[in-house]
Amino acid sequence: MTVKEERDTYKVLDKGFVKLIDFIGGDLRAAQSARVSFGGESKGEDRDKKLLEYLLEHEHFTPFEHSVFQFHVKCPIFVARQWMRHRMASYNEISARYTEVKEEFYIPQKFRVQDAINKQGSVTSSRLDDGPLLKEYDESLKRSFETYKKLLKSGVAREMARMVLPVSQYTQYHWTINARSLLNFLKLRMDPHAQYEIREYANVISEIFREKMPWTWEAFNKIHVSR
Secondary structure: OOOOEEEOOOEEEEOEEEEEEEEEEEEHHHHHHHHHOOOOOOOHHHHHHHHHHHHHOOOOOOOHHEEEEEEEEEEHHHHHHHOOOOOOEEEEEEEOOOOOOOOOOOOOOOOHHHHHOOOOEEOOOOOOOHHHHHHHHHHHHHHHHHHHHHHOOOOHHHHHHHHHHHEEEEEEEEEEEEEHHHHHHHHHOOOOOHHHHHHHHHHHHHHHHHOOOOEEEHHHHHHHHHH
């Protein structure tokens, strides 16, 4: 579940967020970029919407590269490492070499078990005793952060003290991506086989995309669902 805190800012998971900080282009820009090949301009809303659907259906994607989103993302490191596999984008991440990190770790509401069919995935299960498991998880996080602080206090460099921190530590970065590559990200990361935590971020970003490029989003979903 996501909560919109202010304009274009959405809370995700327990401590994360996605915020749209800049946007250029839009549906009309994609249509204009396609028509410039023939020296043309907009043909009106109905024809432009049909053009966008045609472009997506026939995989003529370059006109969508002229619309660009820039996000500020806060997510657990393990989510960021999955996210950054999408290389057709620009990233600038906060560095624990330059700054002392805060005690911010992702605490899941419950644990999942390994999926017996999808070997890399997980599924919910009632057989886990989440109470003591979550307590042990939380205590482990606290110990790692206490060790991190002790290392810093003893004079250990930030770039080495950070090594004790787990991948549940929250990180932040700016992410700039064109609409073509963003649609590919959403197609993959909203899929039921994607990990739950990154799906939560993808679901939020899809809401932002729909708000900024509703014609493209409608066409994308129509084509994606039909396949």
